[in-house]
Amino acid sequence: MIDCTEAVRRMWAYLEHALEPRPTEEFEAHLETCQRCCGELEFSQRMREMVAQRSATPEVPDHLRARLEELLRGASVRPENKA
Amino acid sequence: MLYVAKDKAATEPGDKRPSTAESRFADLLEANLERLYGYCVRLTGDPHDAEDLVQETLLRAVRARSALRDPGRTKAWLFTIATNRWKDLGRARGREVTTTPLDVVDEDDRFSLFQTIAIEDPFPYSDELHLDFLRLFRDEDVQAIFATITPAFRAPLILTIIHGFACKEAAAVLDIPVGTLLSRLHRGRKQLERGLWDYAVRNSLITIAGEDEP
Numbered sequence: 390m391i392d393c394t395e396a397v398r399r400m401w402a403y404l405e406h407a408l409e410p411r412p413t414e415e416f417e418a419h420l421e422t423c424q425r426c427c428g429e430l431e432f433s434q435r436m437r438e439m440v441a442q443r444s445a446t447p448e449v450p451d452h453l454r455a456r457l458e459e460l461l462r463g464a465s466v467r468p469e470n471k472a
Numbered sequence: 473m474l475y476v477a478k479d480k481a482a483t484e485p486g487d488k489r490p491s492t493a494e495s496r497f498a499d500l501l502e503a504n505l506e507r508l509y510g511y512c513v514r515l516t517g518d519p520h521d522a523e524d525l526v527q528e529t530l531l532r533a534v535r536a537r538s539a540l541r542d543p544g545r546t547k548a549w550l551f552t553i554a555t556n557r558w559k560d561l562g563r564a565r566g567r568e569v570t571t572t573p574l575d576v577v578d579e580d581d582r583f584s585l586f587q588t589i590a591i592e593d594p595f596p597y598s599d600e601l602h603l604d605f606l607r608l609f610r611d612e613d614v615q616a617i618f619a620t621i622t623p624a625f626r627a628p629l630i631l632t633i634i635h636g637f638a639c640k641e642a643a644a645v646l647d648i649p650v651g652t653l654l655s656r657l658h659r660g661r662k663q664l665e666r667g668l669w670d671y672a673v674r675n676s677l678i679t680i681a682g683e684d685e686p
Contacts, residue, residue, distance in 0.1 A: 402658070405657070432586045436585070436664075439607075440664070444614060447510055453505070453509065453523060453526055457530050460531060461498045
């Protein structure tokens with residue numbers, strides 16, 4: 390049986406579906422007996438959602454878009470297989 | 473002749489005209505530019521550094537375009553190029569981003585935001601204490617907090633939570649084993665928790681009872 394410290398340590402890996410089967414079983418068994426860790430698991434999920442929602446993609450500056458077009462044009466006018 | 477995105481008609485859905493590998497490549501880069509820029513802004517924590525990093529990434533991507541074998545992996549491919557370049561820049565500036573003292577057990581590991589909110593009780597009349605705490609933060613707050621997280625721990629957070637990479641994919645982008653990724657993700661999480669709390673207190677988003685008492 391794992392304790393709360395270990396359960397907290399495994400929490401994000403569990404939310405990422407990145408725990409191996411055995412550690413997952415142990416983690417879920419702990420949750421069945423621990424209301425505190427159930428609360429923290431839900432809080433962790435909400436915190437992750439908040440961070441994702443508050444991380445809107447910043448607008449790409451126009452000169453970066455222009456730079457990409459320039460790079461692509463540069464690549465296109467110098468095809469490697471053309472004499 | 474290689475057609476780039478200027479010719480919008482060539483990229484319209486339903487267009488049956490054959491397109492060259494190059495024009496598809498151009499479309500893929502353009503379709504991923506926003507994500508790449510967002511990743512670089514968060515990775516570097518600085519808009520100017522991010523622009524430089526995007527430009528270098530695009531230049532390398534265009535030069536190495538034949539290395540992109542699976543168009544479905546364009547995002548991961550671009551992020552990998554950006555990450556490698558970011559590590560190079562860190563080394564060049566004497567700020568190694570991957571060999572910060574990762575094995576040292578830090579104070580943040582003992583910090584629990586969940587517990588701290590419950591104990592400090594910043595919203596005495598709230599039924600949703602923890603959710604109310606999360607509702608305090610705006611985009612710029614989260615960005616500022618992310619910038620304070622150790623770069624080696626920040627990158628796994630950005631890739632998994634914000635850009636939706638599975639741990640295995642994130643580990644591949646960062647070129648580290650999955651176990652290391654998970655360990656850094658945990659450390660990043662703890663710094664994020666501490667960062668959220670400290671930021672809220674420092675910026676008076678919450679008031680802690682007895683904070684000013686001796």
